Amino acid sequence: MGADEYAKVGIPNNRGTKIFSLVGKIKNTGLVEVPFGTTIREVVYGIGGGPRGSKKIKAVQTGGPSGGCIPEVMFDLPIDYESLAQAGSIMGSGGMIVMDEATCMVDIARYYTNFLQGESCGTCSTCREGIQRMNEILTNIAEGRGQLEDLALLEELGKVVRDVSMCGLGQTAPNPVLSTLRYFKDEYILHIVEKKCPAGVCKALIMYTIDADKCTGCGLCRNKCPQGAIEGEPKKPHSIAQDTCVICGMCYELCTFDAVLKTNREG
Amino acid sequence: MCRITIDGIGFDAPEGWTILETARFLGIDIPAICFHEGLSPGGGCRLCVVEIGNGDDVRLVSSCTHPVEEGLVVRTATERVIAARKMILELLIAQCPTSKTLQDLAAKMGLKQVRFTAKFDDCIYCGLCVRMCEEQMMASAIGFVNRGKELKITTPFDKNSEVCRKCGACMYICPACTVRCEGEAPQEILCGRCENALQPTCLESYHSFACWMGLRGECGTCAREKLEDKKEG
Numbered sequence: 001m002g003a004d005e006y007a008k009v010g011i012p013n014n015r016g017t018k019i020f021s022l023v024g025k026i027k028n029t030g031l032v033e034v035p036f037g038t039t040i041r042e043v044v045y046g047i048g049g050g051p052r053g054s055k056k057i058k059a060v061q062t063g064g065p066s067g068g069c070i071p072e073v074m075f076d077l078p079i080d081y082e083s084l085a086q087a088g089s090i091m092g093s094g095g096m097i098v099m100d101e102a103t104c105m106v107d108i109a110r111y112y113t114n115f116l117q118g119e120s121c122g123t124c125s126t127c128r129e130g131i132q133r134m135n136e137i138l139t140n141i142a143e144g145r146g147q148l149e150d151l152a153l154l155e156e157l158g159k160v161v162r163d164v165s166m167c168g169l170g171q172t173a174p175n176p177v178l179s180t181l182r183y184f185k186d187e188y189i190l191h192i193v194e195k196k197c198p199a200g201v202c203k204a205l206i207m208y209t210i211d212a213d214k215c216t217g218c219g220l221c222r223n224k225c226p227q228g229a230i231e232g233e234p235k236k237p238h239s240i241a242q243d244t245c246v247i248c249g250m251c252y253e254l255c256t257f258d259a260v261l262k263t264n265r266e267g
Numbered sequence: 268m269c270r271i272t273i274d275g276i277g278f279d280a281p282e283g284w285t286i287l288e289t290a291r292f293l294g295i296d297i298p299a300i301c302f303h304e305g306l307s308p309g310g311g312c313r314l315c316v317v318e319i320g321n322g323d324d325v326r327l328v329s330s331c332t333h334p335v336e337e338g339l340v341v342r343t344a345t346e347r348v349i350a351a352r353k354m355i356l357e358l359l360i361a362q363c364p365t366s367k368t369l370q371d372l373a374a375k376m377g378l379k380q381v382r383f384t385a386k387f388d389d390c391i392y393c394g395l396c397v398r399m400c401e402e403q404m405m406a407s408a409i410g411f412v413n414r415g416k417e418l419k420i421t422t423p424f425d426k427n428s429e430v431c432r433k434c435g436a437c438m439y440i441c442p443a444c445t446v447r448c449e450g451e452a453p454q455e456i457l458c459g460r461c462e463n464a465l466q467p468t469c470l471e472s473y474h475s476f477a478c479w480m481g482l483r484g485e486c487g488t489c490a491r492e493k494l495e496d497k498k499e500g
Contacts, residue, residue, distance in 0.1 A: 122418035129358040
């Protein structure tokens with residue numbers, strides 16, 4: 001295929017194809033090559049085969065750690081540089097991470113700012129301090145210490161870091177924060193006001209309990225609990241001692257009877 | 268010579284000058300922490316941001332590193348620039364609240380709040396000492412180590428440097444080594460704030476500095492008259 005033939009693929013201004021690393025909560029993961037102008041929906045539901053489990057797909061993050069999260073309602077967006085930029089994301093390194101309802105957007109933003117604060121070279125103040133402060137605020141929100149004013153501050157700070165930083169890392173680093181704030185503000189507000197994590201990810205806001213009706217007393221969780229927090233006699237319903245539990249989720253993953261429940265911590 | 272426009276003033280700037288040099292030559296005040304006339308520009312503190320360009324292509328750049336070019340349009344004190352500078356200073360002051368240089372700047376720029384928890388670091392990583400040691404003292408005894416959160420300025424392997432002559436130039440130039448007046452409440456991030464209420468009147472009425480003649484109360488009657496017109500109208 002010569003240059004002319006290649007240029008026929010794609011759409012004006014964005015000619016040719018783009019390779020994505022399609023990963024996350026979908027059936028088919030791997031490297032995919034699509035012409036520019038393909039919609040996100042075609043990639044996620046067509047090539048990716050849709051959600052892996054029973055949970056609905058919530059968002060997709062494009063462009064690697066400093067890309068933005070695009071919500072499901074915008075999946076008809078064609079993949080090209082301008083559309084992604086307008087949606088608050090980037091083409092970046094061609095990552096495409098699909099997230100379902102078991103993903104907490106506050107946790108995602110916190111995770112990426114944590115990664116980026118180590119990646120920053122530290123030369124310019126906005127990138128070095130700005131990312132650290134964004135991570136600090138997000139950690140506070142994820143741990144139930146957030147205030148509503150923090151959201152305005154996050155947005156203000158994110159925009160300054162984006163506008164003022166010296167290089168591309170700082171200029172794109174606030175994308176995960178700004179895009180989740182733009183599309184998933186209700187999740188942030190739930191974390192702050194009601195101290196609830198709807199996806200059940202933020203450890204400080206959730207707790208594990210055992211449903212006595214479903215528990216058969218097999219002892220699997222009791223044996224594997226790294227904290228020794230699960231008590232109970234064989235063949236009788238077990239219970240979790242909340243003061244020693246570290247919310248690792250081991251029991252939740254192990255239980256074959258769905259007897260371990262993940263609930264929001266009260267109060 | 269390049270014909271440029273700074274805050275509406277047309278000026279033929281010599282080739283190779285930066286925006287900051289040109290602005291200071293014209294008497295326009297742009298705050299800068301990591302800039303020093305005797306050293307190469309670092310561009311790290313970002314306080315000297317200015318707005319350049321027209322129409323769709325408007326962006327913020329650090330004036331200490333941006334060279335002048337033909338037809339360049341610069342605005343040194345728009346609302347966006349002032350907001351960015353205040354946020355940068357808020358970040359720096361939360362990092363090192365004990366610095367007099369930073370506290371004075373906060374007073375001058377009218378910074379009224381710091382919404383981040385204080386770190387009480389000893390350094391703001393402006394890199395002045397590193398450049399001073401390398402460029403003026405020809406020693407290169409200190410440098411940046413690590414990156415991001417782990418960044419620090421030290422001698423190689425944290426050991427007493429053989430090339431360091433203990434001249435003290437690094438301390439002389441350091442903006443974080445200056446100790447602030449603690450005022451009445453030393454535990455507060457912003458110090459006594461004796462001057463903190465000052466903010467140019469024209470920023471409120473024109474959304475950018477109309478002049479740089481002085482601070483609130485000192486500036487010309489033009490702004491005050493404009494404010495009164497607004498109230499009446």
